[in-house]
Amino acid sequence: MSISGHMPAAPTNIRDLAATASIAEHWHDEHQIVYASSGVLAVHTDRSRWITPAHRALWIPAGTVHSHRAYGVTRLHLFGFPQELSPLPVAEPTALAVTPLLRELLIAYTELGEDRTTPAGQRMRAVLFDQLTLAPERPVQVPAAHDPRLVAVCQLLEEDPSDSRSLEALGRTVGASGRTLTRLFRADAGMTFPQWRTQLRLYHALRLLMEGRSVTSVAQLCGFATTSAFIDVFRRSLGHTPGSYLHSGQTGSGGAPRDSPRAD
Template sequence: MSNIRHMPEAPTGHRPLTTGAGIDAHRHDTHQIVYACRGVLSVTTDAGTWVAPANRAIWVPAGTVHEHRAHGDTDLRLVGLTRNPLRLGRPAVLAVGPLLRELIIAYTAESAASEPERARLLAVLLDQLKRAPEQPFHLPTPRDPRLAAACAALHHDPADPATLAQLAARAGTSERTLARLFRAELGMSFPQWRTQLRLHHALLLLADGLPVTAVAHRCGWATASAFIDVFKKAFGYTPGRAFTL
């Protein structure tokens, strides 16, 4: 990332973003919660990409160089924090329940609430944030060129049915070595990573308005029902409800 902007404080507020729009690489000296109450938002750093639909938020700790990107018509909500209630020094995806969702929306709204009222609202928001479970939905950036080549091929075509052995041959390495690299660098097995990748792409395609069946086939599921089952297990709702929450 080049031309990185430095912001002393992470802003609090909201802004609409059209699909493909975003906020270029920057960092701030305070922490931030990034949430899209409509649409899908991705946050990218040198370490990888985090993606969040409307029942997820992304934690961005102070000093992290990152950029935002909107997928679909997105209502971006930002909460700047001077304290780190999560004690996390890395970005993370967090589950957002109904109460936390409404607290974020209320706190980031342009209202005439008094400072004492806003302080009380923030205190409850922070309590809920501490209870928000972290979600394992992150696509780390591969470093080893053999692993990077294998990952790039599936990023280009998530429906590619290539086996680990076939990907290893394309990358000029062995199946055993590639399997080890997936676990060592990305923290998951090849099947786990491929599922994450496919869900990542599915969220973006759904945000663009593609039908569920078309998304399932583009992302490598044999049937729409198989896709719906995996999606619901990952996000807690069906892909048909993804943008009606």
């Protein structure tokens, strides 16, 4: 499935994507909330990329050119609305924490079809807007690099998130000093190098968990010093443990939580 170009109205509906399916770059004249109730969705813009597991929804402002990629069989719930109805003053793509109530509202409203225009449907939308105003930002975001030296460093870590070299050591590989790269990360990516690397590792971790990898395996592949350290960073960043993420059914394995270290 692919969509490209300008779509004036942001649709409100449900879409099922096969594993690794993508939706090509496009933009709307309206705002849109994108939520994956199963699977994992990556959303890319020219400035950054986000990954949205079941505990996150992504706010995509009107006019933002973006594309999607599914990891695992993914069910998308798309909620579009005119700019004048916006419940939040959000000008950039923003990842929002999804409470149990917000999750059920997003699922129910996108399933209504033509009934969304009825008084009951309009009341549901009003409650949905109320819940969106209460949803805190909880992103897994990897800002894009533009400076060639920074792009080279980021590419090295994309290829191997477990690479634990310092910024100074990475800089020697691409011909830039650690001080220069530190400055570039703040100016180009809007965050420090450790913050960016943590976001990158979490991004890859969510994808690997979606593939059914164990928590211990994912911690090793993504460069965390210990499984406990991975669990702690995951919980602080996403509000859930990797085990509860697996247990939520996102991997489709139906297995029990696997926060305890174990061998593959």
